Amino acid sequence: MTAILVTGGAGYIGSHTVRHLMEQGHEVVVLDNLQTGHRGAVLTPHFYEGDISDAALITEIVKKHRITAAVHFAALSLVGESMKFPTKYLEANTVKSQLFVHALVDNGVKQLVFSSTAAVYGLPTQVPIPEDSPTHPINPYGLSKLFIEQYLQMMDTLHGLKWVALRYFNAAGASEDARIGEAHDPETHLIPLVLQTALGQRESLSIFGNDYNTPDGTCVRDYIHVRDLADAHARALQALENGKPSGSYNVGTGQGYSVLEIVEAARRITGREIPTILAPRREGDPDVLVAQVDKIAADLGFTAKHSDLETLITSAWNWHSQLSC
Ligand code: UFG
Structure with a gap:
């Protein structure tokens, strides 16, 4: 074989x-x-x-x-x-x-x-x-x-x-059965940090800048x-x-969400408070990063199927919450 x-x-x-x-x-x-x-x-x-x-x-x-x-x-x-x-x-x-x-x-x-x-x-x-x-x-x-x-x-x-x-x-996200997920040490990525804050493992989430050239001023990313x-x-x-x-x-998905939109979605999905504080911009962060996805769709037949914010944050939340049990 x-x-x-x-x-x-x-x-x-x-x-x-x-x-x-x-x-x-x-x-x-x-x-x-x-x-x-x-x-x-x-x-x-x-x-x-x-x-x-x-x-x-x-x-x-x-x-x-x-x-x-x-x-x-x-x-x-x-x-x-x-x-x-x-x-x-x-x-x-x-x-x-x-x-x-x-x-x-x-x-x-x-x-x-x-x-x-x-x-x-x-x-x-x-x-x-x-x-x-x-x-x-x-x-x-x-x-x-x-x-x-x-x-x-x-x-x-x-x-x-x-x-x-x-x-x-x-x-972003974790497996459906919550067996494997995102565990970096130190953690620097937005969604795990938001969920750790929801679990009370961190006092607050720092929002790195709200004066970017985006609709709500926070950076927009394409979460997959x-x-x-x-x-x-x-x-x-x-x-x-x-x-x-x-x-x-x-x-990617071709769809972008701002940092504030991620925090709002996580509040809704987890039902928890997620305190935030405004922090200075992080060096090297572009305003908006969103993929054009036509090439991968045409050549590899790929489109994202599990990357809507609901599925994405829910799977990550299930994984993070069972870790803390
Ligand atoms: N952010 C916060 N607060 C935090 C952490 C992140 O506001 O505590 C913001 C960042 O400034 C950024 C967004 O949330 O605007 C997403 O940040 P992540 O660190 O989760 O992800 P990045 O967009 O910085 O990085 C990701 C990958 C990299 C890849 C990059 C492409 O993790 O490997 O996208 O630019 F290189």
Whole structure:
């Protein structure tokens, strides 16, 4: 039996994708260094704790499990941290990914789905953002991912590696059975922070700026359910299997919500008070990030099905509330 290698399969989006691929009947092997991932979130018995830059380990895994395709999540992903430690991000995300891609190609694996980000666009010149917009990242995190997208294209030219880069907008939500969800330490993402505030684990939520060029002054983002993201990865793998050409795709809903709209929806859904305080703008936050989603719909047949605010926040709430029981 052939299998799919998932790096970062112990992480938030990785663990949901592993589960989805297994439900589709794939054999899945996870490689994760558990630096930010959680061992308990790995749902396949085939688990390797190790580094993506360990070529000998990649060779062993590919041979042993007859790997035919890989999904590469393993990365550092905090924008703020990347501003403080740019070299750390370029090493972990760019240098190590290059070594990983080489190890795949050397072992004959020619299909790769890569975790990219809306941060490759920087400050968008057009919203909703189409994939062919200029890519001028404004933080090292976005740059570290853009380098790899470009490198993958070179690997296609040189070695026939077929790849899909999925540029995520704002991932959120948890599995329907509340078994896996979003757990970062430290937590910096809006929806988990809002729900922790609803649970009384934090005194208040800081709203980072209310003088943005948006209807209510707070930043607008395109929130996509992690289950939809998992589906997008499965479709990308299938497209590569079907011989579709390499390329980059936005993964979002095409619909944006402001920070205040998220807080209001969370108040309604949880029935809890969510105290807020106004805080200064956070460095590097664009006013509006919303995906244009026509390309992924046309090429991969993908549309978000679970990303309405009700489903999204309810699933995250169920997961956060059972954690605190
Ligand atoms: N926000 C607050 N208060 C908080 C936390 C967040 O007001 O306590 C605001 C942010 O300023 C932003 C919005 O909520 O306007 C969403 O912030 P997140 O930190 O949840 O997400 P980001 O939009 O900053 O980042 C996400 C991904 C990144 C990706 C980026 C694309 O987490 O990996 O989108 O720009 F790079």
